[in-house]
Amino acid sequence: MTESLVSRIKPVLGLDNKWWWDQAAEGVLAIQRCQSCQSLRHPPRPMCDQCQSQEWDFISASGKGTVCSFTVLHHPKFPGYDYPLIIVLVELAEGTRITSQLTDCEPNDVDFDMPVEMVMQRDADGFQLPYFRPSH
Amino acid sequence: MTINVSGEAAIAGVANTEFSKNSGVSELELASVAVRDAIADAGLKPSDVDGMTTFTLDNTDEIEIARAVGIGDLSFYSRVPHGGGAATGLVHQAVMAVATGMAEVVVCYRALNGRSGHRYSSGVAGPLLTSDAIHWGWYTPYGLMTPASWVAMYTQRYMHLAENVQDAMFEIAHVQREYAAKNPAAFFYERPFDRSDYDASRPIVSPFKMLDCCMETDGGSAVVVTTAERAKDLKHPAVIVKGVAQAAAADMESMTSFYRPEIARIPSMDIAAKMAYEQSGLCADDIDAAVIYDAFTPIVLWQLESWGFCDLLEAPKFVLDGAMRSDGRLPTNTHGGQLSEAYIHGVNGIVEATRLVRGQSVNQPAKKVNNVLVTSGVGVPTGGALLGRPD
Numbered sequence: 228m229t230e231s232l233v234s235r236i237k238p239v240l241g242l243d244n245k246w247w248w249d250q251a252a253e254g255v256l257a258i259q260r261c262q263s264c265q266s267l268r269h270p271p272r273p274m275c276d277q278c279q280s281q282e283w284d285f286i287s288a289s290g291k292g293t294v295c296s297f298t299v300l301h302h303p304k305f306p307g308y309d310y311p312l313i314i315v316l317v318e319l320a321e322g323t324r325i326t327s328q329l330t331d332c333e334p335n336d337v338d339f340d341m342p343v344e345m346v347m348q349r350d351a352d353g354f355q356l357p358y359f360r361p362s363h
Numbered sequence: 364m365t366i367n368v369s370g371e372a373a374i375a376g377v378a379n380t381e382f383s384k385n386s387g388v389s390e391l392e393l394a395s396v397a398v399r400d401a402i403a404d405a406g407l408k409p410s411d412v413d414g415m416t417t418f419t420l421d422n423t424d425e426i427e428i429a430r431a432v433g434i435g436d437l438s439f440y441s442r443v444p445h446g447g448g449a450a451t452g453l454v455h456q457a458v459m460a461v462a463t464g465m466a467e468v469v470v471c472y473r474a475l476n477g478r479s480g481h482r483y484s485s486g487v488a489g490p491l492l493t494s495d496a497i498h499w500g501w502y503t504p505y506g507l508m509t510p511a512s513w514v515a516m517y518t519q520r521y522m523h524l525a526e527n528v529q530d531a532m533f534e535i536a537h538v539q540r541e542y543a544a545k546n547p548a549a550f551f552y553e554r555p556f557d558r559s560d561y562d563a564s565r566p567i568v569s570p571f572k573m574l575d576c577c578m579e580t581d582g583g584s585a586v587v588v589t590t591a592e593r594a595k596d597l598k599h600p601a602v603i604v605k606g607v608a609q610a611a612a613a614d615m616e617s618m619t620s621f622y623r624p625e626i627a628r629i630p631s632m633d634i635a636a637k638m639a640y641e642q643s644g645l646c647a648d649d650i651d652a653a654v655i656y657d658a659f660t661p662i663v664l665w666q667l668e669s670w671g672f673c674d675l676l677e678a679p680k681f682v683l684d685g686a687m688r689s690d691g692r693l694p695t696n697t698h699g700g701q702l703s704e705a706y707i708h709g710v711n712g713i714v715e716a717t718r719l720v721r722g723q724s725v726n727q728p729a730k731k732v733n734n735v736l737v738t739s740g741v742g743v744p745t746g747g748a749l750l751g752r753p754d
Binding site: 235236237238239240241243244269270276295296297298299300301302303305308312314316323324326327328334339356 | 517
C-alpha cells in the first residue's frame, strides 16, 4: 500500500454501491456477478441487464488489465488531487472496465493496450480505492 | 397508428439576449427578455402563447416568466433532462404539443448566468443520495469531474483510431472563431486567433487546449414554435420542422458511457439521425448547412459521422477539406458556436439554424440554404432537428 496526504471527494454511499467500497476498504477490487446467469458487471447495478435477476454476488478481480483509454488532467486543479493527474479506463482481464487513476507512470508514457495492475491506494484518512500502475 | 410530425410545426420566432460574462441581472430577467423578444420576432403577442418548455437544469420556472412577460393561460409545459442534450429536445416537445393540439404556440427557452453564477467547469459534487449521485461517485474520487475530462476519455480513444484528429480540432476551433470574429453578437467578435495561438493555449485535459473548449456565458435564448398553418401568416417566412428526434442508446451513463464495446462514437446520435431522416424523407445530401453542438471541438467530428456526412473515423478528413467553411460542403456553426459566440446550452444554435434557413445569418453562405441540421449536446442522451423551407 502507498500513503499520501490527499483528501479527495468521497463517493456518496447507498444500497447499490456501499458494498463495493466496503470491499475496497478490505483491499479487494470487486466485480459484481449475477447469480443467475453468472455475467459480470461494473459499475454495480441492482439488476442484471442480461437476465433481469436481482440476485448477485461478486468476485475478487485479479487486478490485471490493459489501458482502453486515458486522459491527463491539468486544469482546473481541485484540492486533494495531484496534477498532472492521469485517468485511465482499464479493461480488466475478467472483461469488465473500470475508471481509475494511473500511478507510477509519467504522463507521456501512458499508452493504449498498456498492461497495468491494481494497487490499492490508502489515503491519510484511511480511505481506500483501487489505483493502477504499469505492470512488467 | 403512427403519426409523422414532419411538416406539422414551424419555428416562427427566435431571440438571444446580449451575451456576457456578468449580466448583472437575474436569470428570470434574462429568460423573460429572450422569451419576450422571440414572441415579438414571430409577430405574436405574449397572450398568444399557451405552452412553454425548458431544461430541467434551468433555474427559472415557466410560470414566473409567464407572469413577468404577460403570457396568459398555459395548457402545456414540460422540461427535458440531460443538460445540453435537451437543446433540440425543447423543439421535440413543442412540435408534439402543437401537432397534437395540446397547445398552439410554445416558447422554448434557456437562460443562465453561466459565468457569474454556477459554472459547469466547477464539476459535480454533492451529498444527495440519488442514482445519479452514486454514478458520479465512480469518477469524482479519482478527480474525473468536469465535462472536459469526461469527453477527453472518448477523444483519446478516437485519436487512437482515426488520423489527423488534432489538426481537425484546430480547424473546427479556427473556422468557428473566424465566423465569430464577424458576428457582432459573439463574445469573440473581432478577436481571431491563429495556429500558433492555438498551439500555445493552455492545456486543460489531454488532448484539449483551452481553445478546444466552449465558454461559460451569461445569457438567454428563446424559440417560438407553432403550427405550420399559423406560421404562414406571421412576420417571417416559416421555418418548418421537418424532422426532430431524441435518443438515449443502450448502456448509457450521463457523460461516462465508457462500457460500450467501442467508445469512440455516439450511438445515441446515430439513432436520432436515423429517426429524423426517416421522418423528413431527407438524407445527408439534402442538408446545406449545420449547427452542431460544440461544447468541445471533437464532438463535432463524431456528430458529422452520426448524420452521415462522412464515414466512421473520416470526419477529420471531411473537416480538413474545408467542409465547415462558408464556401464548403457544409457551412457549420456560422454564428461562432459555443466555442466562440456564446454557451447557451445549444439553444442559441437553434436560433442560428433558424436564421440560416431564413437567410439572416450574419455569416450567411452564398449558396441557397434549404435545409439545416441542428443538434443537442452529446455524451448525454441527445437529439437533433432538421429545419427547412416549406416544400
